[in-house]
Amino acid sequence: MTPQITVLQTIGRELAIVWSDGHETYLPLEEVRKACPCAVCCGEPDVLGRGDKPQVRHTPASFELDSSEMVGGYGWKPRWADGHATGIYSIGYLRRLDPSAA
């Protein structure tokens, strides 16, 4: 079972998460943004299952967090300083981004 997020905040250029099991995650915002799971960033396969990863243009503002919110108790939705806000990171996905998490 995936632990819940107790605390989520940005510290400098990192996203800091404290989990309900006591684990702490620190992820560079740049990595978090590059892992954006939305259709724009990941591409959506067509009906035949073909889908190319689109070229995503990042600017320095892409890696700055403007604000973020928890949605529906299952996901985290960041709004980046470049206006990108379509990615919803599930709790489990965020946890898997942390290589040190069990």
Ligand SMILES: [Zn+2]
């Ligand atoms: Zn995205």
